[in-house]
Amino acid sequence: MQRISTTDADFQAIFERLIDRDAPGLAEIDTRVSQIIADVRQRGDAAVLEYTRTLDRRPEADQAALEVSQADMQAALDGLATEDRAALEAAAERIADYARSQKLVDHSYEDDHGNRLGQVVRPIERAGVYAPGGKAAYPSSVLMNTVPAKVAGVSEIIMVSPTPDGLRNPWVLAAAAVAGVDRLFTIGGAQAVAALAYGTETIPEVDKIVGPGNAYVASAKRQVFGRVGIESVAGPSEVLIIADGTGEPEWTALDLFAQAEHDEMARAMVVSPDADFLDRVAAAVEAMIETQPRADIIRASLSGQGALIATRDMAECVALSNRIAPEHLELAVDAPWALVEDIVHAGAIFCGHRTPEAFGDYCAGPNHVLPTGRTARFSSALGVYDFQKRISVVEASADGAAHLAPIASRLARGEGLFAHAASAEARARDS
Amino acid sequence: MQRISTTDADFQAIFERLIDRDAPGLAEIDTRVSQIIADVRQRGDAAVLEYTRTLDRRPEADQAALEVSQADMQAALDGLATEDRAALEAAAERIADYARSQKLVDHSYEDDHGNRLGQVVRPIERAGVYAPGGKAAYPSSVLMNTVPAKVAGVSEIIMVSPTPDGLRNPWVLAAAAVAGVDRLFTIGGAQAVAALAYGTETIPEVDKIVGPGNAYVASAKRQVFGRVGIESVAGPSEVLIIADGTGEPEWTALDLFAQAEHDEMARAMVVSPDADFLDRVAAAVEAMIETQPRADIIRASLSGQGALIATRDMAECVALSNRIAPEHLELAVDAPWALVEDIVHAGAIFCGHRTPEAFGDYCAGPNHVLPTGRTARFSSALGVYDFQKRISVVEASADGAAHLAPIASRLARGEGLFAHAASAEARARDS
Numbered sequence: 001m002q003r004i005s006t007t008d009a010d011f012q013a014i015f016e017r018l019i020d021r022d023a024p025g026l027a028e029i030d031t032r033v034s035q036i037i038a039d040v041r042q043r044g045d046a047a048v049l050e051y052t053r054t055l056d057r058r059p060e061a062d063q064a065a066l067e068v069s070q071a072d073m074q075a076a077l078d079g080l081a082t083e084d085r086a087a088l089e090a091a092a093e094r095i096a097d098y099a100r101s102q103k104l105v106d107h108s109y110e111d112d113h114g115n116r117l118g119q120v121v122r123p124i125e126r127a128g129v130y131a132p133g134g135k136a137a138y139p140s141s142v143l144m145n146t147v148p149a150k151v152a153g154v155s156e157i158i159m160v161s162p163t164p165d166g167l168r169n170p171w172v173l174a175a176a177a178v179a180g181v182d183r184l185f186t187i188g189g190a191q192a193v194a195a196l197a198y199g200t201e202t203i204p205e206v207d208k209i210v211g212p213g214n215a216y217v218a219s220a221k222r223q224v225f226g227r228v229g230i231e232s233v234a235g236p237s238e239v240l241i242i243a244d245g246t247g248e249p250e251w252t253a254l255d256l257f258a259q260a261e262h263d264e265m266a267r268a269m270v271v272s273p274d275a276d277f278l279d280r281v282a283a284a285v286e287a288m289i290e291t292q293p294r295a296d297i298i299r300a301s302l303s304g305q306g307a308l309i310a311t312r313d314m315a316e317c318v319a320l321s322n323r324i325a326p327e328h329l330e331l332a333v334d335a336p337w338a339l340v341e342d343i344v345h346a347g348a349i350f351c352g353h354r355t356p357e358a359f360g361d362y363c364a365g366p367n368h369v370l371p372t373g374r375t376a377r378f379s380s381a382l383g384v385y386d387f388q389k390r391i392s393v394v395e396a397s398a399d400g401a402a403h404l405a406p407i408a409s410r411l412a413r414g415e416g417l418f419a420h421a422a423s424a425e426a427r428a429r430d431s
Numbered sequence: 432m433q434r435i436s437t438t439d440a441d442f443q444a445i446f447e448r449l450i451d452r453d454a455p456g457l458a459e460i461d462t463r464v465s466q467i468i469a470d471v472r473q474r475g476d477a478a479v480l481e482y483t484r485t486l487d488r489r490p491e492a493d494q495a496a497l498e499v500s501q502a503d504m505q506a507a508l509d510g511l512a513t514e515d516r517a518a519l520e521a522a523a524e525r526i527a528d529y530a531r532s533q534k535l536v537d538h539s540y541e542d543d544h545g546n547r548l549g550q551v552v553r554p555i556e557r558a559g560v561y562a563p564g565g566k567a568a569y570p571s572s573v574l575m576n577t578v579p580a581k582v583a584g585v586s587e588i589i590m591v592s593p594t595p596d597g598l599r600n601p602w603v604l605a606a607a608a609v610a611g612v613d614r615l616f617t618i619g620g621a622q623a624v625a626a627l628a629y630g631t632e633t634i635p636e637v638d639k640i641v642g643p644g645n646a647y648v649a650s651a652k653r654q655v656f657g658r659v660g661i662e663s664v665a666g667p668s669e670v671l672i673i674a675d676g677t678g679e680p681e682w683t684a685l686d687l688f689a690q691a692e693h694d695e696m697a698r699a700m701v702v703s704p705d706a707d708f709l710d711r712v713a714a715a716v717e718a719m720i721e722t723q724p725r726a727d728i729i730r731a732s733l734s735g736q737g738a739l740i741a742t743r744d745m746a747e748c749v750a751l752s753n754r755i756a757p758e759h760l761e762l763a764v765d766a767p768w769a770l771v772e773d774i775v776h777a778g779a780i781f782c783g784h785r786t787p788e789a790f791g792d793y794c795a796g797p798n799h800v801l802p803t804g805r806t807a808r809f810s811s812a813l814g815v816y817d818f819q820k821r822i823s824v825v826e827a828s829a830d831g832a833a834h835l836a837p838i839a840s841r842l843a844r845g846e847g848l849f850a851h852a853a854s855a856e857a858r859a860r861d862s
Contacts (some may be wrong), residue, residue, distance in 0.1 A: 080671045087841035098548055101540060102821075109532060110696035117529055117796045123776050124487030125811050138846050172567035189660050207808040226653075226664055233657055251857050257850035293849045311460060340824065344553050351547075351826035358855040364841040365548045366823035377638040378555050378660030380821040390533075390811040392769065395782035396790055408793040414602045416673075418724045419688035424789040426682050 001285060001303045003278070005310040006320075012342045013396035018269070018307055019324050019374070032220040035188040040194035045201045045344035051191040056164045063202045068173060076173030085174070091363035092143050092178045098365030099151035099384040114397030115404070119390040123153035124202060124229070127387060128196035129181070130211030130221075131161040131172055133188055139175035140361060144382065145211045150385035157181050158206055161194060162188020188213070193220035197228045210369070210382065231382050236265035236305075239357055242309035242317045243281075244333040245274030247353045252332060253284035253343040255356050258329070260301035261294040267305040269324075271317045278308045318342045325376040328357045345376045401427040432716060432733045435710065436741040437751070447701070449738055450755050450805070462622040464650040471625035476632045487595045494633045499604060499615040507604035516605070522794035523574050523609045527795030530582035530815040545828030546835070550821040554584035557635060558818060559627035560612070561642030561652075562603055563591040564619055570606035571792060574798045576642045576813065577610035583818035588612050589637055591627060601843035617801040619644070628659045641800070643812065662813050666804035667696035667736075670788055671757035673748045673766040674712075676705030679782045683763060684715035690759070691732035692725040698736040700755075702748045704799070709739045749773045753785050756807040759788045776807045826831020832858040 002358050004014055037048040045063055052061045077085060107120020127149045133143050142159070149157055159176055163169075163186040176184050185203055187195065193213075199205030208229035209221060221230045239259040241252055252270060259268035272278055285302070292298055318339060321329060325345035333339065336351035343349060347370030350357055361368045369382035396404060405428035412420035435445055469536060470478040476494055483492045508516060539549020558580045562573045573590070579818065580588055590607055594600075594617040607615050616634060626642075630636030639660035640652060652661045671689040672683055683701060689700035703709055716733070723729055742748050749770060752760060756776035764770065767782035778801030779791055792799045800813035827835060836859035841850035 004498050023635040031648075082532070084841055084845060090838050091842060094542075096565040101538070101548075102550070104568070107532070110798070111525075111528070115795065117532075119533070119797075120771060120780075122775075125775065140842055140846065157631045183833045215847070222657075225656075226804075226806065229806070247858075251854070254850060254854040254857055258848070258854040261848055283780040293847075298850065336826065341549060343551075343822065344556065345820075348772065348823035348824050348825065350552075351824060354829060354858045355825055356854045357860055358839050358843060358851040359832075359835045359858075360823070360825055361851060362833055362855075364546065364825045364827070366550075367823055370823075373657075373778045375657065375660070376657035376822070378820065381823050383821070389776075389807065389809065390802075390814070391774065391777050391807070392812050393782060394779065394786055394795045394797055395767065395793055396786040396795070398785060401785040401790075404790045404794055407518045408789050410515055411522060411571055411793045412789060414515060414518075415571065415688070416724075417692055418791060419685060419692045419729065420789045423682070423685040423787045424793075426685055426789055427680075427785045427790075 001306040001308060002283060003279065003282065003308050006312055006316055014318070025148045028128045029219050030223070031216050033216055034223060037194040037220060037223055040191050040200065041198045047188055048191050048195050048200055048203070051189065052187050056162050058163070058166050060166070066185045066187055066188060066202060067263050068168070071157050073173045073177035073181070075186060076170040077177040079170055080174050088139060088143070088175060088178050091140065092147055094148040094363050094365040095367070096151050097141055099148040099421035102212060103384050104390065105149065108393065108402060111400065111405040113400035114396040115400035116393070118393050120393055121390055123155070124149070124207045124387045124389065125154070126156045126206040127154045128206035128209040128228070129157060129159040130209060130213050130217060131159060132213055133162040133172065133186070134164040134167070137172045140368065141212060142172055142175035143179055146176070146181060148367065148384040149387040151179050152384045154387050156183070156204070158196065158204055159184045160187050160192040162186060166272040170369040182410065190216045190220035193217055193224060197224035207315065208387070210386070211371070228242040229422045231369065231386050232371060232375065232379060233352055234369070236267060237262050238267040238326050238372060239269070239328040239330060240321055240324055241270045241330040241332050242321060242339065243277055244314060245272060245275065245277035247332040248333045249277065249280035249284040251353065251356070252281045253288055255330060256285060256291070256306065257292055257298050258356065260298040260306065261292070264300040264304060266301045268302060269307045269309060270296055271311055271320050273311045273313050273317065278310055281298070282308060295322070314339070321346070325374045327370045327372045327376065328360070330357060347371045347376045347381060364403065366386065396427065432713060432737040432739060434713065434739050437743055437747055446751070460646050460650050461654070464647055464653060468625040468651060468654055471622050474627045479618055479622050479626050479631055479634065482620065483618050484660055487593050488622055489594070489597050491597070496634060497616045497618055499599070499617060501637040503606035504604045504612070504615060506678065507601040508608040510601055510750045511605050519570060519574070519606060519609050522571065522587045523578055525794050525796040526574055526665055526798070527579040527582050530579040531677065534815050535819045535821065539824065542831065543824045544831035544834040546831035547824070547826040549824050551824055552819050552821055554586070555580070555588065555638045555660070555818045555820065556585070557637040558585045559637035559640040560588060560590040560621065561640060561644050561648060562590060563644055564600060564617070565595040565598070568592070568600035568603045569601040571799065572643060573603055573606035574610055577612060578609070579798065579813065579815040580818040581611050583815045585818050587614070587635070589627065589635055591614045591618050591623040593617060593623070621651035624648055624655060628655035630650040636828060639818070641817070643800070662817050663799065663802060663806065663810060667801070668693050668759050669692065669698040669700060669803060670700070670759040670761060671752055671755055672701045672761040672763050673709055673752060673770065674703040674705065675745060676703060676708035677765045678763040680711035680715040681707065681719065682784065682787070684711045684719055686761060687716060687737065688720070688723055688729050688785070689789050691729040691737065692723070695735060696729040699733060700738045700740060702740045702751050704742045704744050706741045709741055713739060722761065745770070752777070758801045758803045758807065759791070760835045761786070761788060778802045778807045778812060816858065827858065
């Protein structure tokens, strides 16, 4: 794991390389995905079935085999160990509580001229949720992408999740049951995204597609954006831990492992003005890494993208954090709230020694779908608001119309749009 | 202008063609834009200058010539007629008032275990605003894209607006002054979007780019999305007017003209159960169209995409509207609020006979940047919230950590993520 310091002569260059998130060109994937989308759009189910038979190795797949029944989802939930089911339900309830706290509502006000101005809020009608299948199947991801949609009041949630070799993951089915998924199809990849965007004989067309996936899924989401909504295109996951040296080095090491075990491209960093603490973290990493079931992935990730960065002071930690705009930010410090006010870019902040990112990944309540790769500069966690739309509403009073008409007319004439001016002026006259 | 009825035998087919918004493939534009972006990214100012000299016919352009000073913006504002300046300032103030009413704020709550959960809200740091230049220069668009950013607290607003042949539009400069634009560069097209996304020696890199533009600008925004945020990719503008027959046919005709005069691709439709009212609208259109300064554009737009649709009843009007998901929806009826509750998709609703879309285009307050082409199914008006980010914040108490740890651990083990489990479990133990 890389050890650097902000006082190193070449720090800026090393740091820039560390935070450079530009993915290499994926032109080949884009081209292939674009063909798949066109194919699904044109041939519908026939194309989806072909890709599913080949890519997911399911030669038996027909249209009926694509859908999982509500009974099968419920059976998967009933089949879980009692404590596992309780954990799933507790997490769903906490995610729903948090979503309810953020729900957008109608509001309006009257201006001085009696005009009413405001917004009415409507849920998206039909949402599509992509959940990876096979080995990397994440029930937590099903909950995080689905529960806010449910709280928003989405009428119908269509989930897709591939089952390579026909193997269904019981956790994923159980999570779909807990979340209240309306229909679940065992398809994946770009063909599943295309089917949700354009609809087929079997798969309903949706209004927005959310959920993580591989490079093909990401490319497909990007390509259908505009036809349907998407929440974001996620890159590798990341954590930055700001440590003041008051914490347990072993806890910090475990948090690095938790991030690094996702995959080889995951990114985990610690910044601290306490070089001695960083030494102890490095020692804890060394001491504990071999006991980790996913040690190989952790080692690859930490050696590739990990870093322990010594800073001059806490202010420099915050400044570096704001340049990184991390997806996850742990404030492993005694007085976290004093730092929160200076944080301008982050997906989610985990405050204090007792709040590891893992709580947020599963059950604290806030969503684990967060902006990666410095996109926290301009975007936010997935939330109930991603499944709601604001419709502006204006109602002019007679007095208000008389006030607004000359303003609109002046500006319209300035733009050379004379019918706009006439349309506005007419409302200031008696009818 | 097309006259159809929901009772026509072929109504569904005609209606589907009317609302089909799929743009023809723009692969050539995408390829050209992708080259421009790569070029600007690599060569910076040199590339931007080259494109500006050629495409905007400004052989004299050098780096200094790209920027408009604050003094020049202020001079443009001072140069406007008193009433024009007052209109611009009144519109800006109303847009700001509305934006303030929608501003996101911090909030948090404590759960039963003493965990604190919530969000802190931060403005985007640097926003880029694209404003078309040349003949189709819209000061209202400058206000609509910039004022909400200002209200959000964006630190720096960088505006770009091309000046073909070096001609500066005084209205656009004046609007930039009113809105408080920090820096204004006279560049446009894909090269301007690329410069804002990647930065050059002269043009600062921004976090989000908003604002309308031609097909090259739209393609560029789509291609840099992810590197920076974008608000949306706008298609042709549209209005749907639901009329119960109680209004003035001449007002409805003017509202159709106002929409149609934008460009040949603009789309204006009326739906009404009152066939006689539709006849009177058609007659008013015929009677008044020749007097319109932009009659040619209006005629092309109305004959190409306009329609007067007779329905069985008002409920059918609402149902058609929800299928269209119009950018602008006028409720030209006596009791608009009774209909509002049934509207599920629209960008903005204009209630009652005295509220033409033109009020919303300029000065009512709500934004005129609205979802087009059925994207109101999943997206909303541009607003102050587009320039704000929500950062989730979690702080676990000791008791709360003891409650969350076993839930997180169960789920993590279900996903095979053992370091996540260990990281969570550690927080339930004494340190």
